[in-house]
Amino acid sequence: MLEDNIFLKIIARQIPSQIIHEDDWCLAFHDVNPQAPVHVLIIPRKEIPTHGDLVDADVELLGHLHLIAVKLAKQLKLDDGYRVVINCRDRGGQTVPHLHFHLMGGRDFHWPPG
Numbered sequence: 239m240l241e242d243n244i245f246l247k248i249i250a251r252q253i254p255s256q257i258i259h260e261d262d263w264c265l266a267f268h269d270v271n272p273q274a275p276v277h278v279l280i281i282p283r284k285e286i287p288t289h290g291d292l293v294d295a296d297v298e299l300l301g302h303l304h305l306i307a308v309k310l311a312k313q314l315k316l317d318d319g320y321r322v323v324i325n326c327r328d329r330g331g332q333t334v335p336h337l338h339f340h341l342m343g344g345r346d347f348h349w350p351p352g
């Protein structure tokens with residue numbers, strides 16, 4: 239996994255991004271390399287490297303991230319369905335070491351995801 243946490247730079251506004259939501263807990267912005275017509279990343283402000291680093295104290299944050307995903311899915315008109323993905327560490331395909339939800343929609347998704 240890449241060591242450079244580019245998402246911290248997005249939070250700090252050190253590099254540009256297309257932010258569509260921001261609050262005390264999290265940011266959401268368009269993925270720079272979209273894998274679907276809608277591909278948004280939702281990230282916590284808190285530094286959590288991977289899904290496997292979540293702890294009990296993060297339960298409220300996690301609920302918030304999910305509710306933001308629901309809100310953005312409505313806002314982006316993904317009424318007929320969407321996919322939320324979290325890649326964890328190397329074998330899960332994670333490339334940026336900062337927890338993020340991929341919210342994707344606007345096309346059909348298949349299973350297994352590969």
Ligand code: AMP
Binds near residue numbers: 325
């Ligand atoms: P993952 O492979 O699950 O760690 O996902 C990382 C995602 O971050 C990929 O979908 C990348 O396209 C995306 N990404 C990397 N750098 C940026 C950036 N500067 N702005 C927006 N998305 C990015």
